[in-house]
Amino acid sequence: MTDLITLRGVQKYYGDYHALRDINLTIREGEFFSLLGPSGCGKTTLLRVIAGFEGVSGGTVMISGRDMSDVPPNKRPTNMVFQSYAIFPHLTVGQNVAFGLRTRRDIAKSQHAALVKEALHLVGLDGYENRASHAMSGGQRQRVALARALILKPKVLLLDEPLSALDKKMREHMQVELIRLQRHIGITFILVTHDQEEALVMSDRIAVMFAGEIGQLDDPETLYRRPNSRRVAEFIGKMNFLPAQVTGIDGAVTLDIAGFGVTQVPHVQVPEGAVIGPAAVGIRPETLAILFEGETASRHETTATVDEVVYYGDMTYYDVRVKDVPEPLTIAMKNLIGRPVLEVGAQTRIGWDERAIVVF
Amino acid sequence: MSLRVYVIAYLIFLYAPIALLPVFAFNDGTIIAFPLSGFTTQWFTELTQNAALHAAVRNSLVIAACTAVFATILGLCAARAGAMSDFRGKKGITGFIMLPLVLPEIIVAVSLLVVLRQVLGLSLGNWTIIMAHVLICTPFSIAILNGAFAALDPAMEEAALDLGESRWSAFRLVTLPLVMPGIVSSMLIAFTISLDEFIIAFFLTGANPTMPVYIWGLLRFPSSLPVIMALGTILVALSILLLTIAEIFRRRGVRRAGGTDTGGFL
Structure with missing residues (x-):
């Protein structure tokens, strides 16, 4: 894949407020790219810089x-595609979709109707040309916004929190549809979202932003399995943190984890420049396991007391206390056939695997 | 019960003087007093034959029309700036622009007279009244158009820009149609205010009086009182009509921009 958008040292100030701090970023042709972060992290500002609605205070924006x-x-x-969709209420659906064709002298007027039809077909709104746009539902307005943006066959489609106004069912449906649409037309999509699950589901690559900076840029799996900092780990999914000591860094890294004991992990699980001394260890809830009657741990085990039980139907989330660990650990267990739901106060064994550990 | 009495008394207090206008306009007698002495359309006929009055009405219509256009253009610029951009001191400037709304008209009239005659040495005429009326009408225009712009999604114009339009054509194609009901409403309100404004017109009028100034002049002749009543009846009917149309346009604008109505002047 070739590079489509290159941002070099992009800075953005609003008065004294430093909204974007030295953003360096390359977005490839045909990829589904997400800007993810909490509100106020600068992700929308960055999208608007790429769109041209905001000028840069420093650095360059290269497209093609x-x-x-x-x-x-x-x-x-x-x-x-704007967060509010910005469908022109005084125009019909067809006129909205055709709006971008007005300034395109290279496209003959006679082709407009066919192009509108094609764009509406792309988003599943065949035959809606003459509908009044203000009478459409949220999901339909979003499709109109998509068709209106795609009719110009842009190199990049920018989506500013496009799913945040939809209910949960509709949102999940549109996630799949957007992925399908992007694969079908093959252009670059840049999505702004604060919903980590949405970003993980939809993206080829994700840039996680905090306070105007990119904290980590990776594919969803790497981002989830190997977050490069505690704030990324906290923002994406759920992560248990345990205090630990790095006691050796020759060959493998030797760790002494509170409540879990001494283990060795390869260097890929440890940030560059790690030194001997105190550190924090992160473990995802689904990589820990409650060991039921007759089950044995594949790697290591320790004992724990159940502190809290949250039943989700398909899953049960346990908070357990382990001796010498200050915070309770969350464990996610699938409710498989024959597996009981433990009660608060129950003594149990838990299994863990040093391969699932991330060191910060 | 007592609340109902209060409401009825309140409505009589508000509208009895206005309700008396048409009563005496059609009364066959030069003295404004009960009992009524008969029905006549004589005073309306006299209205149609008074050349000086026609000139005054024409003057007033020209002034009101010019005021409506200028005040609305100024209001449009201010409301758009207020709604779409953020700049230092925006709040203070907005408040300052709205100030003429609460300035006593007599003060405005006197100071304008001093500035125009003594400081600038200009002669008075319709255009001096237009200037002064624009001054007092612009805050009303801004208030109405602020409402129109507040109901407008700022992303609308950006969407048009994003789809290839220039700044001006994005404004013309998207923003203008969406705030058009507000513009019509603003012009009608400014027109109505200017049409019956007396104090400023009285101070700044040149050789040709406006209609309110002319009416005031007529008051010196008791026999012409019924004619004033007839004129007043027409004016009240016209004012109600214009304000109703203005309100209809304002509400339509709010609906079209997809917002919820948060009140207006009516």
Whole structure:
């Protein structure tokens, strides 16, 4: 895949407020890229910088090898789906979708109707040309916004929290549809979201942003399994943290984990530049296991007391206390056939695996 | 029960003087007093034959129309700036612009007279009244158009920009149609205010009086009182009509922009 968008040292100030701090980023042709982060992290600002709605205070924005830093949004090969969808209420669905064709002298007027039909077909709104746009439901408005943005065949489609206004069922449905749409037309999608699950489900790569900086940029699996910092680990999924000591870094890294004991992990699980001394260890809830009657741990085990039980139907989440660990640990267990749900106060054994450990 | 009495008394207090206008406008007698002496349309006929009054009405209509246009253009600029951009001191400036709303008109009239005659040495005429009326009408226009812009999603214009339109055409194609009901409403309100404004017109009028100034002049002749009543009846009917149309347009604008109504002048 070739590079489509390159941001070099992008800075953005609003008065004294430093909204984007030295953003360096390359987005490839045809990938589904997500900007993920808590509100106020600068992800929407970054999207608006790429769209051209915000100028940069420093650095360059390159699209297809051209410096676009000073190019206004109407001259950029990007189109946007706004969070509010911004469907023009005084125009019909067809007129909304055709809006972008007005300024395209290279497309004959006679082709407009066919292009609108094609764009509406793409989003599953065949035959909606003459509908009044203000009478559409949330999901339909979003489809109109998509069709309106895609009719111009942009190089990049920018999506600003497009699913946040939809209910849970509709959101999950649209996630799948957006992925399908992106694979079908093959252009780059850049999605802004604060929903880590949405980003994991939809993206080829995710940039996690905090306070105007990119904390980590990786594919979803790496991001989840090998978060490079505690804040990334906390933001994406759930993570248990345990105090630990790094006692050796020759060959493998030797760790003394509170309540779990001494183990060795390969260097890939440890951040670069780790030194002997105190550290924190992260373990995902699903990589720990309650050991029921007759079950044995594949690697290591320790004893624990059940502190809290949350039953989700398909899963049960246990909070357990382990001796010498200050915070209770969360364990996610599938409710398989024959597996009981433990009660609060029960003594149990838990299994753990040093391969699932991340050191910070 | 007592609440009902209060409401009825309140409504009489508000509207009895206005309700008396048409009563005496059609009364066959030059003295404004009960009992009524008969029905006539004589005073309306006299209205149609008074050339000086026609000139005054024409003057007032020209002034009101110009005021409506200028005040609305200024209001449009201010409301758009207030709604779409953020700049230092925005709150203070907005408050400052709205100030003429609460300035006593007599003060505005006197100071304008001093500035125009003594400081600038200009002669008075319709255009001086238009300037002064724009001054007092612009805050109303801004208030109405602020409502229109507040109901407007700022992403609308950006969406048009994103789809290839220039800033100006994005404004013309998307923002303008969406705030158009507010513009019509603002023009009608400004027109109505200017049409019956007396104090400023009285101070700044040149050789040709406006309609309210002319009416005031007529008051010196008791025999012409019924004619004033007839004129007043027409004016009240016209004002109610214009304000109703303005309100209809304002509500339509809020609906079209997809917002919920948060009240207005009516």
